[in-house]
Amino acid sequence: MTGKNFNRSFIRAALAAVLALAAIPAFADPATTAGMGADSADAPSDSRAALPESMSLSDRALMLASDINRLIVPGSRPANATATPVTGRAQSVLARAFALLGTPYRWGGTSTEGFDCSGLVGYVFRNALGVELPRVAREQAQTGMQVERSQLTAGDLVFFSTHSSGVDHVGIYIGDGKFLHAPRTGRDVTVSQLDSGYWNGKFVQARRVAGI
Template identity: 35%
Template sequence: MIKKFLFSTLIALCSITALNAQTAKETNKTEDPDNLASQYFGQVMGVAVDATSNIKLYKFIYEWIGTPYSFGGNTKKGIDCSAFTKAIYDKVFNTTLLRSSRDIFSMVDPLSKEELKEGDLVFFKIKSSRITHIGIYLGDDRFAHASSSRGVVISNLTEPYYARYFYRGGRVIESAKKQLIEE
């Protein structure tokens, strides 16, 4: 009888321990920054984050969402579109870009909207004949950028404003990366 009681107690303790371990694992999963970034983009922003996505890219953007816009700024107190793009390429892709959106365009192979892939650049000519704005393409027509009116946000290329001023997409050319390293 005592053996049966001890065995039942042991089974109960093992079950409780396993349940606690599972709960802790689930709690850690929701508190994990990578998972939080994936949840944010997937559920809140409607961006499809999957196994092929660059989680480092999404985590970086997630940490900057809501940062105010500041022309010439390059910190979390305020940043402009080209500094935001430059920071992403530096930290996520280990690639140095030039400072202005026009100069960055000189480093890319131009692409149409249909050719864009996650991590490509999107360029805009907003009320100008010159490139005035830049962002990072995320897929599903979404892109991250530092908006002059809303700060760092995710927007959609199909929104009338961005569709109107979209100029081209671009993918950084390998030779442009090497040239910067050599200089």
């Protein structure tokens, strides 16, 4: 695939995913998922949306930062919970993360050509906040302060174990019981449910990076 064609496909996929997130109350995980790997996940199918090819990654991030709270749609929040607007550094993290929706998964990937789970998290925090995180998920799970699942806020890191060997997957909590992550080979950066479905049972812990 040429650079021009890749750019067009990437932009269309990213904004299609953003529009889907804004319009749908919650992404549903399949009841069962077979063959889940270290960076595995369900992912909603994406439709294609026409967008100016000249829109850069930075432009998308700025656009999303100006209206990030519109993208976190109520749907799975408990009835007695109160929505908290995303502001400041957490807003910067989410804006950068949302701008990467639709980027393909690539094992060992750390750039917009493709990410694995920890590569995506590292890229977002480096470019949004100038924070350098460890390269792999199990080491990122030692970063910052551990937080209770009930106290999660946007920008926190959520960690999972898909095998018996400990932490092997990471994503960024976006609020409303959802997190953004790079799933596995054949999938794109997407949003999944944390409070139900496959990932609910694989959750291990959450960490808050200093400054969020």
